[in-house]
Amino acid sequence: xxxxxxxVAEYKEALAEVRLHSTLMFGELTVYLGASAGLLQIVSRSxxxxxxxxxxxxFGIVLSLAFYVLHExxxxxxxxxxxxxxxxxxxxxxxxxxxxPARRQLFGAPIxxxxxxxxxxxxxxxxxxxxxxxxxxxxx
Numbered sequence: 001x002x003x004x005x006x007x008v009a010e011y012k013e014a015l016a017e018v019r020l021h022s023t024l025m026f027g028e029l030t031v032y033l034g035a036s037a038g039l040l041q042i043v044s045r046s047x048x049x050x051x052x053x054x055x056x057x058x059f060g061i062v063l064s065l066a067f068y069v070l071h072e073x074x075x076x077x078x079x080x081x082x083x084x085x086x087x088x089x090x091x092x093x094x095x096x097x098x099x100x101p102a103r104r105q106l107f108g109a110p111i112x113x114x115x116x117x118x119x120x121x122x123x124x125x126x127x128x129x130x131x132x133x134x135x136x137x138x139x140x
Contacts, residue, residue: 011094024074029071057132
């Protein structure tokens, strides 16, 4: 296998990594939203005791934090694979990533991305659980 073939194989692998982690991030978001909806069903019931409500709400905060951290790791892998694919494009003469339209940036970083959108959802979810925790009657 010569150098060009090895680079093409690596390029294909980098693209496969991007697809894999993008799919995993979508699956992760689906599980998070489903679990959060289930927990919200529990705390919204009128017959739930304050200790149970406190425990479920605390778990909702922990769940949001755990999924945020998991999402950050998935995002790290996506960024690495994309960067490598972009580097390989230069030597191979490909233009899949390099021809993509420029994104709006703030302080040198893209503003609107799928990763940032998911970050927003996890932070908003965590804050929602915090508001429920603080505003719940009887301390829970």
